[in-house]
Amino acid sequence: MSFNLENPDEAAMYEIAQSVNFNVSVKKTYSRNRTLISIYMTQPKTQLNTSTDLSADPVRWRILAVLLMAIFMSLMSVSVVNVALASIQTGLDASQSDIQWVLSGYALTFGVVLVSAGRAGDLLGRGGFFILGMVIFTLASVAAGLAPDAQWLNGARFVQGVGSGFLNPQAVGMIQQYFRGPERGRAFGFFGTTVGVSVAIGPILGGLLIQLGGVELGWRLTFLINVPVGLLAIVLALLWFPRPLIHKPQLKEQQGLSSLDPIGALLLGLGVLAVLYPFVESHPSKLMWLLLPGGLLLFYFWVLWEQWYTRRGYSPMVDLKIFATSSYRNGSIIMTLYFLGMTSVWVLIPLYVQQGIGFSAFEAGMVGIPSALLSAYSANWAGKRVNYYGRKVVIGGLGLAIFGLLASVAVVLLHAYWGLSIWWLLVSLAFFGLGQGSVISPNQTLTLAEVPLAYAGSSGAIMQTGQRIGTSVGIAVITAIVFAVRPYSSWHVAVSVGLLTIVLIVGLALAMAFKDLRDRRVNQAVQDAVE
Numbered sequence: 093m094s095f096n097l098e099n100p101d102e103a104a105m106y107e108i109a110q111s112v113n114f115n116v117s118v119k120k121t122y123s124r125n126r127t128l129i130s131i132y133m134t135q136p137k138t139q140l141n142t143s144t145d146l147s148a149d150p151v152r153w154r155i156l157a158v159l160l161m162a163i164f165m166s167l168m169s170v171s172v173v174n175v176a177l178a179s180i181q182t183g184l185d186a187s188q189s190d191i192q193w194v195l196s197g198y199a200l201t202f203g204v205v206l207v208s209a210g211r212a213g214d215l216l217g218r219g220g221f222f223i224l225g226m227v228i229f230t231l232a233s234v235a236a237g238l239a240p241d242a243q244w245l246n247g248a249r250f251v252q253g254v255g256s257g258f259l260n261p262q263a264v265g266m267i268q269q270y271f272r273g274p275e276r277g278r279a280f281g282f283f284g285t286t287v288g289v290s291v292a293i294g295p296i297l298g299g300l301l302i303q304l305g306g307v308e309l310g311w312r313l314t315f316l317i318n319v320p321v322g323l324l325a326i327v328l329a330l331l332w333f334p335r336p337l338i339h340k341p342q343l344k345e346q347q348g349l350s351s352l353d354p355i356g357a358l359l360l361g362l363g364v365l366a367v368l369y370p371f372v373e374s375h376p377s378k379l380m381w382l383l384l385p386g387g388l389l390l391f392y393f394w395v396l397w398e399q400w401y402t403r404r405g406y407s408p409m410v411d412l413k414i415f416a417t418s419s420y421r422n423g424s425i426i427m428t429l430y431f432l433g434m435t436s437v438w439v440l441i442p443l444y445v446q447q448g449i450g451f452s453a454f455e456a457g458m459v460g461i462p463s464a465l466l467s468a469y470s471a472n473w474a475g476k477r478v479n480y481y482g483r484k485v486v487i488g489g490l491g492l493a494i495f496g497l498l499a500s501v502a503v504v505l506l507h508a509y510w511g512l513s514i515w516w517l518l519v520s521l522a523f524f525g526l527g528q529g530s531v532i533s534p535n536q537t538l539t540l541a542e543v544p545l546a547y548a549g550s551s552g553a554i555m556q557t558g559q560r561i562g563t564s565v566g567i568a569v570i571t572a573i574v575f576a577v578r579p580y581s582s583w584h585v586a587v588s589v590g591l592l593t594i595v596l597i598v599g600l601a602l603a604m605a606f607k608d609l610r611d612r613r614v615n616q617a618v619q620d621a622v623e
Contacts, residue, residue, distance in 0.1 A: 152270040154332045156279055158325055159263040160286045162226055165321045166256045167287055169233070170198070171294025172301075172314040175457060179302050179311040180245070189375070190242035196372035197246050201253030202260075203560035204364050208357040210261030210553030211409045218262040218269065218549055220337035223329050225258025230322030237316035248315075260556060265549030268540055274479045277537045281475015284533030288468025288525070295457030356397055356409035363390035367561060371568040410554060411547045418615075422608035423539025424555050426486065426601050430531060431562035433597030434493070436570040437524065440590045441517070443574075444504070448583030449514055462518050463496075463525030470529030478534040483609040486538070489530025490602040496524030497595050501588045508584035538608075570594065 173194065181191050213221040229252055236248035263283075271279040301317065302310030366387030370376045398408045414420050438460060445451040445459055474485045499520035506512035536555070543551040574590040 151332060151334075154328075155266060155270060156282065158328045158332060159222070159266060160282060161321065161325045161328075162222070162259050163263055163283065164286050164290045165318055165325065166229065166259065167290040168294045168297070169252070169315070169318055171291050172298035172317075175295045175298035176302060176311040176314045179307050180242075183308050183311055184239070184242045184245065186242035186245075190246065192372075193246045194242075194249055197249045198253040198256070199560060199564060200365065200368055200372055201250050202257045203368055203557055203564075204361045205254055205257035206261055206364075206553040206557050206560070207360055207410065207550055209258045210265065210549035210551075211353065211357070211547075213262045213265055214547060214549040215407070216340075217336060217338040218265045219329065219333035222259050222262035222266070223326060223333070223337065225255045225260075225262065226322055226326050226329065227255075228252075228258060229255030230319055230326070231255075233315045233318035233322065237312045237319075239312075261549045261553035264536070264540070264552035264556070268543070268548035268552070269545060274476075276541075277475045277478040277534070279475070280533040280537045281472045281478075283536070284471025284475060284529055285468040287532065288464050288466075288471055288529055292461050292464030292468065295454075295460070299454045299457060353398075353401060353406070353409035356394060356401060359390055359394040359397055360409065363387045363394060364557060364561070366390060368564050371564040410550050411544065414543055414547065414551055417542050418611045419542055419608065420539055420551070422604055422611065423535050424558055426535055426604045426608070427532075427539070427555055428558035428562040429597060429601035429604065430490070430535075431559040432566040433570070433594040433601075434528065434566075435563045436566050436590065436594055437497070437521075439567055439571060440574060440587050441500075441521070443571075444583055444587040445514065445517075448587065459517055460521065463521040463528070465525070466522050467525040467529035470526045471533045472529075474530040474534045475537070478537050483538060483605060483612060485534045486531055487602065487605045487609065489527040489534070490598060490605055491527070492530065493524050493527030494595055494598055494602065496520055496522070496527060497591050497598070499523060501591050501595075504584050504588050504591075508582065566597070 177191050177194065180186060180194060181188075184190075209221060209225070232248050232251035232255055236245055236252065239245035239248060267276065267279045267283065297317070298314050301313040304310065305313045364387070366383040370380050370383055373380060395412065398410060398412055401408045402412070441459060442456040445456050451459075470489070474489065478485050500517060503512060503514065503516045503520050507514045507516075536552075539555060540548065540552060570590050570593055573593055574586045577586040577589050
């Protein structure tokens with residue numbers, strides 16, 4: 093029996109065949125649906141895993157609701173904290189370095205545990221590890237909200253990052269597990285909508301809580317507001333998630349804990365830590381930059397270890413064969429490049445309108461709201477159509493994002509030299525938001541479409557790790573460029589240079605998207621020739 097994995101229906105059939113332990117081969121030919129179904133029906137029912145095979149059960153939409161609730165909470169927490177930094181500094185008498193680590197500590201632990209947590213969920217049960225992540229995140233939110241000093245707050249933020257790192261890959265893996273075909277695109281579309289709404293609401297809610305609670309209490313409420321949401325998500329997960337929540341790895345029993353690949357997890361975690369640390373540290377020394385080549389060396393050792401581990405007959409942390417799949421490889425590169433540039437937009441624009449124009453923090457937050465809301469809308473729209481239009485959706489989104497960035501540069505310069513209202517940024521950034529929603533969720537759907545279900549969590553986590561590294565490196569490099577230009581020019585020129593740098597990076601992502609489209613057409617032509 094052979095399957096064409098470029099065809100969504102046959103890809104879904106392939107996953108079903110895998111779930112009932114068929115030995116299926118992947119070739120560039122079409123299989124007969126009738127033959128597959130007759131074989132599937134003769135398979136004894138006792139071999140079906142009812143705890144995971146919910147692709148036709150309405151309960152999967154309730155599971156999605158819980159997943160999106162958790163994602164909403166974790167992302168809104170990030171955008172809320174961005175608004176609260178000034179109040180935290182005043183309320184705790186914190187140093188600038190302390191404030192830097194409020195953001196960086198979370199990003200660091202989040203990136204380090206992602207892949208390990210994703211693989212643990214793949215092997216032992218995604219539902220159980222999702223709930224564990226929610227418990228950790230919620231308890232850390234309580235600790236952060238009650239923090240007596242900056243050191244306590246930063247410790248709580250480190251733990252929050254661990255919780256978020258546990259729950260995020262499980263959410264991606266469970267969408268892969270419970271949704272197939274066009275419904276998977278819709279589910280990831282709702283995922284993208286949740287991202288957009290959480291980013292839009294965060295700054296407004298943060299400003300409101302700080303205004304209501306004052307300098308001392310307001311910033312604490314930005315953390316404590318996570319607690320009721322977290323508790324509700326935990327209760328609903330316990331009620332609705334399939335049992336068992338945690339199970340023994342479905343591998344050879346004699347492998348024991350080695351099925352979790354602890355050495356691989358350690359090598360990859362240390363590699364991510366070494367690469368990220370110089371970029372998240374506020375004032376890295378020259379010696380600290382040696383961590384960067386050290387981290388790359390650790391990545392190399394990790395690859396060698398995973399290859400050796402696989403040859404020994406063990407289940408590796410990440411199946412490196414997925415990188416031979418062009419759709420996964422190209423999609424991961426697109427996402428890393430996109431996050432390398434995109435996230436810096438929402439650092440540069442607030443910085444510019446506050447320090448260059450004189451906006452308040454609340455006014456600066458208002459500038460991004462139309463973009464975030466349109467991003468939420470376009471994510472849902474694109475999610476429903478990605479299975480039909482494929483990579484063209486992502487290409488269109490990247491084109492819109494580039495247009496929005498160039499239009500924003502025009503608004504900044506026209507404001508500086510011809511007196512155009514700076515509020516036109518709401519319009520130019522709206523195009524960027526439309527593009528953003530049409531890139532992230534559709535790309536996630538296309539990138540993970542051919543990933544084996546057994547590695548859904550860890551493969552999604554690898555892609556998210558690329559996003560974290562891209563985000564940290566991009567913000568550090570692009571803001572450094574802006575501050576290097578600033579002493580010799582105005583804020584208008586400096587931020588324009590920064591935005592044009594982002595255009596170049598997103599342009600590279602667009603080139604990679606065209607390459608992926610070409611690869612897909614070549615593969616399809618080969619399949620047609622075989623027929």
